[in-house]
Amino acid sequence: MSLPLSDYEKRKQISVRGLAGVENVSDLKKNFNRHLHFTLVKDRNVATPRDYYFALAHTVRDHLVGRWIRTQQYYYEKDPKRIYYLSLEFYMGRTLQNTMVNLGLQNACDEATYQLGLDMEELQEIEEDAGLGNGGLGRLAAGSLDSWVTFPGLPLLSLCCEQGLERAHAASEATGPFCGWDCTGLEWVGECPILTCPSFLQFFEGKELRLKQEYFTVAATLQDIIRRFKSSKFGSRDPVRTSFDAFPDKVAIQLNDTHPSLAIPELMRVLVDIEKLDWDKAWDITVRTCAYTNHTVLPEALERWPVHLLETLLPRHLEIIYEINQRFLDKVNAMFPGDFDRLRRMSLVEESGIKRINMAHLCIVGSHAINGVARIHSDIIKKSVFKDFYELEPQKFQNKTNGITPRRWLVLCNPGLAEVIAERIGDEYISDLDHLKKLLAYVDDEGFIRDVAKIKQENKLKFAAYLEKEYKVKINPNSLFDVQVKRIHEYKRQLLNCLHVITLYNRIKKDPNQHFVPRTVMIGGKAAPGYHIAKMIIKLVTAIGDVINNDPIIGDRLKMIFLENYRVSLAEKVIPAADLSEQISTAGTEASGTGNMKFMLNGALTIGTMDGANVEMAEEAGEENLFIFGMRVEDVEEMDRKGYCAKDYYDRIPELRQVIDQLSSGFFSPKQPQLFKDIVNMLMNNDRFKVFADYEAYIKCQENVSALYKVSVHPSGLPGVLHPAGLLGSIPGHPGSVPGPSIPEKH
Numbered sequence: 001m002s003l004p005l006s007d008y009e010k011r012k013q014i015s016v017r018g019l020a021g022v023e024n025v026s027d028l029k030k031n032f033n034r035h036l037h038f039t040l041v042k043d044r045n046v047a048t049p050r051d052y053y054f055a056l057a058h059t060v061r062d063h064l065v066g067r068w069i070r071t072q073q074y075y076y077e078k079d080p081k082r083i084y085y086l087s088l089e090f091y092m093g094r095t096l097q098n099t100m101v102n103l104g105l106q107n108a109c110d111e112a113t114y115q116l117g118l119d120m121e122e123l124q125e126i127e128e129d130a131g132l133g134n135g136g137l138g139r140l141a142a143g144s145l146d147s148w149v150t151f152p153g154l155p156l157l158s159l160c161c162e163q164g165l166e167r168a169h170a171a172s173e174a175t176g177p178f179c180g181w182d183c184t185g186l187e188w189v190g191e192c193p194i195l196t197c198p199s200f201l202q203f204f205e206g207k208e209l210r211l212k213q214e215y216f217t218v219a220a221t222l223q224d225i226i227r228r229f230k231s232s233k234f235g236s237r238d239p240v241r242t243s244f245d246a247f248p249d250k251v252a253i254q255l256n257d258t259h260p261s262l263a264i265p266e267l268m269r270v271l272v273d274i275e276k277l278d279w280d281k282a283w284d285i286t287v288r289t290c291a292y293t294n295h296t297v298l299p300e301a302l303e304r305w306p307v308h309l310l311e312t313l314l315p316r317h318l319e320i321i322y323e324i325n326q327r328f329l330d331k332v333n334a335m336f337p338g339d340f341d342r343l344r345r346m347s348l349v350e351e352s353g354i355k356r357i358n359m360a361h362l363c364i365v366g367s368h369a370i371n372g373v374a375r376i377h378s379d380i381i382k383k384s385v386f387k388d389f390y391e392l393e394p395q396k397f398q399n400k401t402n403g404i405t406p407r408r409w410l411v412l413c414n415p416g417l418a419e420v421i422a423e424r425i426g427d428e429y430i431s432d433l434d435h436l437k438k439l440l441a442y443v444d445d446e447g448f449i450r451d452v453a454k455i456k457q458e459n460k461l462k463f464a465a466y467l468e469k470e471y472k473v474k475i476n477p478n479s480l481f482d483v484q485v486k487r488i489h490e491y492k493r494q495l496l497n498c499l500h501v502i503t504l505y506n507r508i509k510k511d512p513n514q515h516f517v518p519r520t521v522m523i524g525g526k527a528a529p530g531y532h533i534a535k536m537i538i539k540l541v542t543a544i545g546d547v548i549n550n551d552p553i554i555g556d557r558l559k560m561i562f563l564e565n566y567r568v569s570l571a572e573k574v575i576p577a578a579d580l581s582e583q584i585s586t587a588g589t590e591a592s593g594t595g596n597m598k599f600m601l602n603g604a605l606t607i608g609t610m611d612g613a614n615v616e617m618a619e620e621a622g623e624e625n626l627f628i629f630g631m632r633v634e635d636v637e638e639m640d641r642k643g644y645c646a647k648d649y650y651d652r653i654p655e656l657r658q659v660i661d662q663l664s665s666g667f668f669s670p671k672q673p674q675l676f677k678d679i680v681n682m683l684m685n686n687d688r689f690k691v692f693a694d695y696e697a698y699i700k701c702q703e704n705v706s707a708l709y710k711v712s713v714h715p716s717g718l719p720g721v722l723h724p725a726g727l728l729g730s731i732p733g734h735p736g737s738v739p740g741p742s743i744p745e746k747h
Contacts, residue, residue, distance in 0.1 A: 028112040031059045052118055053126040060099050060109065081249060084225055086263055087141040087256035088217060089133025093568025097124050101412045129567045134526050135487045137295055140594060141256055146405035150431045211305060211313060218263040222270060225251055244275060248288035255292045255367065258303040258359040264290055264366035265320040292363035292370050295591050297377065297385050298491065304356040321357055325349055328365050335392060346388045364389050371400040374592035374613045376633065401616055402592040406430055409598045413572035416455040417602065424448060456603060463577035467561060473549055476556040479518035480709050483574055484582035485566055488527040488534040491589040491689045495679070497523060497582055498540055499695060500702055501560050502659045505548050508557060516557050517706040522574065524563030536679050538562060543668040576602045580705060583608030584698065586689040588633040607701060629701035630694035639690065646684050649692035656695050
């Protein structure tokens with residue numbers, strides 16, 4: 001007679017291992033039907049496309065959660081060190097298709113929806129982009145998370161709340177207090193408790209709201225981190241760890257830029273005030289736990305908070321920051337006695353003007369590792385931006401060049417190219433791009449080149465149809481697709497691109513019978529709400545497009561389009577279709593960039609300056625395989641010393657003078673002749689990013705692009721043949737001899 005089961009043995013029956021997995025099209029159809037009827041409580045008579053989308057999302061999620069639960073069980077059993085990636089932006093994009101691709105369900109789901117009479121593309125378009133951010137910071141965070149989860153044995157706290165895969169759950173409630181002193185000692189009593197529970201939203205204004213958001217994020221995260229650290233294995237919430245000695249061995253906190261920098265004083269507050277550790281021990285734990293990624297060299301982009309705001313909202317944290325600063329300056333003074341200017345430069349507290357806390361300095365002082373996101377960027381922060389800190393603690397500084405996730409930026413957005421590559425070298429490259437070196441064996445393979453050319457042309461035709469549908473602009477799909485998509489900012493120099501387009505327009509108008517390589521120029525991106533010049537740049541792009549696109553003399557030889565509401569799902573359409581990737585920031589201003597990598601992975605040329613990750617791409621692929629132009633960092637520094645005079649270029653270069661005069665006279669804004677006066681004034685009198693200085697080199701480089709595009713003919717006759725600076729050009733050792741496309745000329 002068998003013994004009765006214990007409660008523990010009974011609970012072991014509650015296991016994901018006993019559940020059948022989704023294995024084939026028939027299973028998918030059954031699960032889809034079950035979710036439509038029993039989860040959404042709909043049938044085919046009343047179900048909308050949105051209902052079908054959610055039924056599919058639940059079906060895919062069923063296959064995802066089994067792996068998720070088994071992963072959590074492994075974490076509880078092994079108790080590994082966990083990485084916590086703190087970022088205020090996660091620009092995830094759409095999730096349904098990405099999940100299907102990552103789980104290997106794409107083909108089965110396509111077939112299942114087809115058999116059910118549904119359109120997979122229509123269902124995917126229903127999902128909104130999860131746009132928790134609007135720039136490179138969020139895109140890097142999203143790409144990092146996706147890449148890290150393919151790295152074996154890397155426990156990571158990431159985001160699992162994308163629309164369509166969202167999971168309703170009971171949350172652990174934590175309180176983040178704001179404001180107020182109502183007692184003695186270090187017991188902080190908040191006047192405004194903010195509950196970190198789902199669906200809580202309260203509106204504040206301006207900087208105060210931003211600061212509250214930043215503190216809310218780090219306070220809730222740290223409370224959860226400490227709860228996990230204290231908890232025993234197998235999910236018990238009872239505290240079993242009473243010592244924090246092992247905290248840095250179990251927890252790594254990566255600060256994605258300065259927005260989560262309050263994690264440093266917040267962790268100190270918890271360790272000192274709540275856990276009663278002495279200052280030195282708490283500080284040692286904090287520094288060994290935190291690491292900081294810097295994303296910018298622009299002084300105005302380095303976050304600084306007014307002391308009066310911190311004093312009002314986070315008085316205890318301000319006290320802690322003051323103490324950190326005092327101890328740090330004592331250390332600096334001991335290393336560099338009597339150097340008071342150095343003390344001023346390195347202080348966490350800026351005394352000039354409005355008294356402010358420099359959050360980048362706080363991150364550096366409170367972290368054991370500081371990294372830039374490209375080698376040139378890391379060199380710049382060591383040599384100039386954070387030079388004093390590097391001289392004090394050089395061992396802290398390192399480089400981690402940005403990257404992208406090939407699963408989204410090739411397999412998902414360009415499945416045709418991904419399949420062509422996999423047919424030749426297998427699919428190991430999806431998780432390790434070093435395997436792309438195997439393509440060197442196919443450099444002269446006519447079949448491979450023809451297949452890639454066909455994929456490129458299909459992508460261009462598809463995107464041309466999208467533009468005609470969404471923007472009511474008909475373009476020549478055989479034209480050179482010239483694309484610049486990124487945040488709208490002066491340093492990224494969308495204005496240089498605009499000057500080139502106007503120059504091309506003027507040349508065609510001057511000699512309409514001349515042979516010109518047809519070109520479609522696309523610019524996309526978003527401007528910060530209060531950034532006037534950036535908004536005027538968008539207005540300029542649309543104004544130029546209105547004139548050029550409706551000029552019968554120009555025809556389809558030149559088009560200019562502003563891609564509205566640029567987002568991840570739109571990037572997934574335009575990047576596979578692009579022929580030319582514009583990476584033209586002033587040398588020394590772009591930290592890294594990831595768009596350059598996405599375009600190159602999809603077979604586009606790169607035209608750019610030696611800035612950010614372009615430098616390493618040029619070294620890897622060979623500078624001859626990119627269209628590099630303009631000043632280098634040392635040239636920009638020399639010009640800063642000697643002085644930059646825009647009028648000298650205006651007076652010397654007739655084509656540039658004509659373009660600026662057109663902007664000044666209202667040629668592109670006849671109803672508002674003074675519309676672009678602020679742009680002209682900035683370019684002529686206050687251009688920190690020296691657009692005119694690179695104008696001639698940029699125009700010449702673009703002529704080289706057109707020349708290569710025109711004369712390089714492949715026997716297939718297909719436009720869009722893989723370019724020498726595209727996918728094969730990105731492989732170390734490739735000589736860059738792949739022919740470019742043949743483009744029909746227009747008269």
